[in-house]
Amino acid sequence: MSAVDTTPAANRPAALTVNHLSVLFGRGTSALKAVDDVSFTLGHGEAFGLIGESGCGKSTVLRALAGLNSEYGGSISFQDREVPHKRDKAFFRRVQMVFQDPYSSLHPRKMVQNVLAEPLKIHGFDRPQERIDEILTAVGLGPSFRYRFPHELSGGQRQRVAIARALIIEPELLLLDEPTSALDVSVQAEILNLLKQLRRDRDLTYLMVSHDLAVVTHLCERVAMMSEGRILEEMSAADVRAGRAHEPYTREFLEASVGYRPIA
Numbered sequence: 001m002s003a004v005d006t007t008p009a010a011n012r013p014a015a016l017t018v019n020h021l022s023v024l025f026g027r028g029t030s031a032l033k034a035v036d037d038v039s040f041t042l043g044h045g046e047a048f049g050l051i052g053e054s055g056c057g058k059s060t061v062l063r064a065l066a067g068l069n070s071e072y073g074g075s076i077s078f079q080d081r082e083v084p085h086k087r088d089k090a091f092f093r094r095v096q097m098v099f100q101d102p103y104s105s106l107h108p109r110k111m112v113q114n115v116l117a118e119p120l121k122i123h124g125f126d127r128p129q130e131r132i133d134e135i136l137t138a139v140g141l142g143p144s145f146r147y148r149f150p151h152e153l154s155g156g157q158r159q160r161v162a163i164a165r166a167l168i169i170e171p172e173l174l175l176l177d178e179p180t181s182a183l184d185v186s187v188q189a190e191i192l193n194l195l196k197q198l199r200r201d202r203d204l205t206y207l208m209v210s211h212d213l214a215v216v217t218h219l220c221e222r223v224a225m226m227s228e229g230r231i232l233e234e235m236s237a238a239d240v241r242a243g244r245a246h247e248p249y250t251r252e253f254l255e256a257s258v259g260y261r262p263i264a
């Protein structure tokens with residue numbers, strides 16, 4: 001559907017720009033600022049990670065970006081155009097999300113081919129059968145997996161189907177919410193390596209949230225440390241690996257993760 005864009009990345013608009021994003025839960029004195037003045041930019045083709053402890057606001061940022069929570073302050077721009085708080089169909093074609101738990105994200109009574117046919121139908125794609133075979137091959141499953149139900153798949157295979165479902169409509173930006181944390185360690189590496197390869201092959205931009213440094217630095221070139229709803233600092237993956245951080249909180253977080261298991 002979309003032709004390959006050969007424009008150099010430097011001349012292209014930013015894939016995503018988040019300006020002064022804030023999300024409040026509740027009202028009055030009991031209100032909680034889950035996201036507080038968060039700003040960052042993702043270049044085209046980049047993989048960017050948000051890291052931080054449980055409850056720091058990572059998933060809330062992702063949900064606001066994905067259009068799952070339309071009540072936020074600040075602005076979100078996709079390719080230099082601000083997106084409306086209530087997203088339209090075109091947005092969901094271009095920006096897709098992969099969730100943490102492949103056990104709950106697939107309908108138990110839908111065969112894989114039906115899971116994959118649905119987004120094609122919604123977005124009016126032609127040649128559905130060919131596209132289903134192509135994407136199942138791209139995620140390392142192959143066309144024979146069309147006829148399986150979720151209960152006939154392992155956790156890793158389910159996550160491959162969830163990735164296929166997101167990619168079959170040729171999005172440009174993938175939002176990844178802890179995509180490997182529900183999987184066994186050996187399977188985690190397989191899925192991360194698959195995501196790496198798909199990004200290269202399909203010219204994708206990734207935003208991933210995770211509390212796991214090994215996972216984030218395996219996939220992302222740049223990471224931002226979050227705490228209590230705010231971004232404390234941005235670092236390269238190399239800085240993270242070397243433990244180079246300016247903020248004391250980040251240094252502690254990195255030190256606490258020392259000896260973290262690098263992913264093969």
Ligand SMILES: Nc1ncnc2c1ncn2[C@@H]1O[C@H](COP(=O)(O)OP(=O)(O)OP(=O)(O)O)[C@@H](O)[C@H]1O
Nearest residue numbers: 025026034052053054055056057058059060061211
């Ligand atoms: N729908 C909601 N209503 C009220 N509070 C919420 C809601 N969603 C999240 N929160 C609160 O907002 C804060 C940030 O949550 P969030 O899930 O974004 O953190 P996180 O860093 O992604 O953590 P985790 O890794 O555990 O998911 C937490 O204090 C959480 O309890």
